Amino acid sequence: MPVIDRIYIDGAFVEPHGSELFDLFNPATATVIAQVKLGDEEDARRAIAAAKKAFPASSRTTKQERIDMLRQLHDVVLADAERLAEISIEEYGAPVARAAWTARYAADAFLHAAKTLEDYPLARQIGTAEVVMEPVGVVGLITPWNNNYGFICSKLSMAIAAGCTAVIKPSEMSALQTQALTECLHRAGLPAGVFNIVTGRGDVVGAEFTANPDVAKISFTGSTTVGKSIIRAGAETMKRVTLELGGKSPTLTLDDADLAAAIPHVISAGFANSGQACINGTRVLVPEDRIVEFNTLIKQAVEKIKVGDPRDPSTAIGPLVSRKQFERVERYIATGIAEGAELLVGGEGLPDGVTGGYFVKPTVFTGVTSDMTIAREEIFGPVIAVLTYRTEEEAIEIANDTVYGLQSYVISSNPEHARTVAARIQSGRVVINGAPHEPLAPFGGFKQSGLGREYGVFGLEAYLEPKAILGGQPA
Ligand code: NAD
Numbered sequence: 001m002p003v004i005d006r007i008y009i010d011g012a013f014v015e016p017h018g019s020e021l022f023d024l025f026n027p028a029t030a031t032v033i034a035q036v037k038l039g040d041e042e043d044a045r046r047a048i049a050a051a052k053k054a055f056p057a058s059s060r061t062t063k064q065e066r067i068d069m070l071r072q073l074h075d076v077v078l079a080d081a082e083r084l085a086e087i088s089i090e091e092y093g094a095p096v097a098r099a100a101w102t103a104r105y106a107a108d109a110f111l112h113a114a115k116t117l118e119d120y121p122l123a124r125q126i127g128t129a130e131v132v133m134e135p136v137g138v139v140g141l142i143t144p145w146n147n148n149y150g151f152i153c154s155k156l157s158m159a160i161a162a163g164c165t166a167v168i169k170p171s172e173m174s175a176l177q178t179q180a181l182t183e184c185l186h187r188a189g190l191p192a193g194v195f196n197i198v199t200g201r202g203d204v205v206g207a208e209f210t211a212n213p214d215v216a217k218i219s220f221t222g223s224t225t226v227g228k229s230i231i232r233a234g235a236e237t238m239k240r241v242t243l244e245l246g247g248k249s250p251t252l253t254l255d256d257a258d259l260a261a262a263i264p265h266v267i268s269a270g271f272a273n274s275g276q277a278c279i280n281g282t283r284v285l286v287p288e289d290r291i292v293e294f295n296t297l298i299k300q301a302v303e304k305i306k307v308g309d310p311r312d313p314s315t316a317i318g319p320l321v322s323r324k325q326f327e328r329v330e331r332y333i334a335t336g337i338a339e340g341a342e343l344l345v346g347g348e349g350l351p352d353g354v355t356g357g358y359f360v361k362p363t364v365f366t367g368v369t370s371d372m373t374i375a376r377e378e379i380f381g382p383v384i385a386v387l388t389y390r391t392e393e394e395a396i397e398i399a400n401d402t403v404y405g406l407q408s409y410v411i412s413s414n415p416e417h418a419r420t421v422a423a424r425i426q427s428g429r430v431v432i433n434g435a436p437h438e439p440l441a442p443f444g445g446f447k448q449s450g451l452g453r454e455y456g457v458f459g460l461e462a463y464l465e466p467k468a469i470l471g472g473q474p475a
Helices: 043-061 061-080 083-091 098-118 144-164 172-187 200-212 224-235 258-277 287-302 323-338 392-402 415-422 457-461
Strands: 007-009 012-014 019-026 031-037 122-126 129-135 138-142 165-169 195-196 217-221 240-244 248-253 283-287 344-345 363-366 383-389 407-411 429-432 464-470
Touching: 007 043, 012 363, 019 083, 019 165, 019 172, 019 258, 031 172, 043 129, 043 138, 043 195, 043 200, 043 287, 061 083, 061 098, 061 144, 061 172, 083 098, 083 129, 083 144, 083 172, 098 144, 098 258, 098 457, 138 144, 138 200, 144 165, 144 172, 144 217, 144 457, 165 200, 200 224, 217 224, 224 240, 248 258, 248 392, 258 283, 258 287, 258 383, 258 407, 283 392, 287 344, 287 363, 323 344, 323 363, 323 383, 363 392, 383 392, 392 415, 407 415, 415 429
Parallel strands: 138 165, 138 217, 165 195, 217 240, 248 283, 248 407, 283 383, 363 383, 407 429
Antiparallel strands: 007 012, 007 195, 019 031, 122 129, 129 464, 344 363
């Protein structure tokens, strides 16, 4: 059984002080494929010390030096994209197309950060003051399992663009992906200590990052519950935080939508990443007088979705990441039935033809009302709740009737109409008619979906502190 028994500190692969062995699974077969030796608080402190030591030099790097590092990081990740994708199929169960997307996302993050930095003024004159943007310090980057190495790259890219040094706590469930990524990043030849990676438990390594006075900022992607605990724990040392948390995104099909054309958008928003994406559009709002047509179309389409072996290119939905997630999603499906929602397609139990692994049937409930658990809570699996509305006013009210506000989807045959509705939705992003991702636009949540933004200028500024210098300018 392979054992990952190295963490990455001060430019070297070193043995962790921690000794707990943690099983890593292939979720498509529910078998243990490797183990990882988890780091502990002492490892976290060693990593922080290395990042602290590297910070003064890093903070003084020029824009061009940072851009060169980012390009180098892009190249090494791109060179290993196939291997990274392969490992994320094995360890996470990502279907091949998703796995390839993640590898590209990871490599491209460094180029997007380089471009953002290139165009960004790190010093400017405001009135009589010279305002310089300084790196915030050592940053703690904490990632979840649903895009572990992709998020490591997007967070690290902005940290480096800003001149920060980083300590990284990846998901403990993604250690094979982390190991492969670390090997790539090491090849970029960055100065020792600029980034350090300690796989360990959240309440051990993550908690140490959050409490340690030598860490200036935490950028965290994960659940809203843990996000709140990070704000509380970080308050003592006044940590800056960027929190990318959960969602319960609405997909509004407006009364002028061509429903046949809308269905692929509804499905891709709802089931992307096998339903394990914070941005999944899981509450679908349909005009009451078109619900019969909508239900017929979505049922037909979902029945055709291929669930199963993530290595099969025709598979759209792979397994959930773990037994815990599988059981959680099954429980939500049972709750939906118990609360009186109508099961249109899918339901409890393994999909037809699947005999093992953490697979869930893509499921659509109709006749859902806003007070039902499946309309309120993030399920994090391929489960869509369909709700109806009578007026557009009511649709907007339902869309905003959530503690979350990460991303929303609007589908309409009239772009202007869609934009008027988009203007009234409380979420960090609104996607009209399946528009593609814009990597330089801000990403993040309103309300309990998070704090702050990632990507582009807004993402870069989250790693910078403005300093105003008054006086002393050359005459
Ligand atoms: P999680 O919050 O349990 O874990 C996320 C990370 O935080 C892991 O690395 C974990 O070890 C660590 N962690 C756990 N307890 C900690 C603590 N006390 N202090 C510091 N770190 C701690 O989330 P998860 O189950 O891994 O991921 C699923 C959740 O992530 C979902 O709610 C999903 O919506 C959210 N998510 C959000 C985004 C986004 O960008 N908004 C993206 C992906 C996932």
